[in-house]
Amino acid sequence: MMGLRITLKSIQFFLVLICFIISFVSPSFSAEKIPTKVVVRVVSKDAKVVGSGVGGAFVRIKNLETGEILAEGKQEGGTGETDRIMVQPRRRGEVLFGTPDAAFYQAEIPLDKPTQVEIFAEAPLAYPHALQKGSKTITLIPGKHILGEGLIIELNGLIVNVLSPSPKENLKRGEAVLVRAEIRML
Numbered sequence: 148m149m150g151l152r153i154t155l156k157s158i159q160f161f162l163v164l165i166c167f168i169i170s171f172v173s174p175s176f177s178a179e180k181i182p183t184k185v186v187v188r189v190v191s192k193d194a195k196v197v198g199s200g201v202g203g204a205f206v207r208i209k210n211l212e213t214g215e216i217l218a219e220g221k222q223e224g225g226t227g228e229t230d231r232i233m234v235q236p237r238r239r240g241e242v243l244f245g246t247p248d249a250a251f252y253q254a255e256i257p258l259d260k261p262t263q264v265e266i267f268a269e270a271p272l273a274y275p276h277a278l279q280k281g282s283k284t285i286t287l288i289p290g291k292h293i294l295g296e297g298l299i300i301e302l303n304g305l306i307v308n309v310l311s312p313s314p315k316e317n318l319k320r321g322e323a324v325l326v327r328a329e330i331r332m333l
Contacts, residue, residue, distance in 0.1 A: 181259070181290040182256070183289055183290055183292060184254070184255050185208065185254050185287065186251050186293060186296075186298065187206050187253075187268065188222070190301050191302060191332045191333035194232075198223075199224060201333065202273025203222050204272065205219070206222055206267070209265045209267065210263075212262070217256045218255075224248065225250060227243075227249035228248075231243060245295045245296035258287060263286045263287075265282050265283070266282060267282040268300040270302060274308075279333060307328055
């Protein structure tokens, strides 16, 4: 019994000592905000990057803990390299969308600690009737940039434009109608 009391007192003393030491050690993340760059690429499912030709994409980065909008803007640029994206087989780790002409949105966010964010995207902005939305949740680490290929948000959907009959055209019930439409990926 006596040996047990000594052991418990030793453990108690050790824990108090650790708490005292921890109170004087500075945390690993400082109060200084560190600029953190994030590249976002919005792409169409099984297709190319959503580019300026269809109006680009709107991107918003929101702090999930506070609800604060950390950055928002428009993805603009080209649709990427067709052969690389649509024809060639893909290898793990290979750059697919992050080519020089491919559209992207880049934000620089000042962070003072690891921050869980939601990255939201909607596109194509030039075709509101075909608008698709998507998001990803990720924890950003101060100073750990996400560049190059970036963070990919993939949207499903098609852009469908009815060419004929015109919406103003009167159709008669029971008559055959030839419908012509232009259909393409986002």
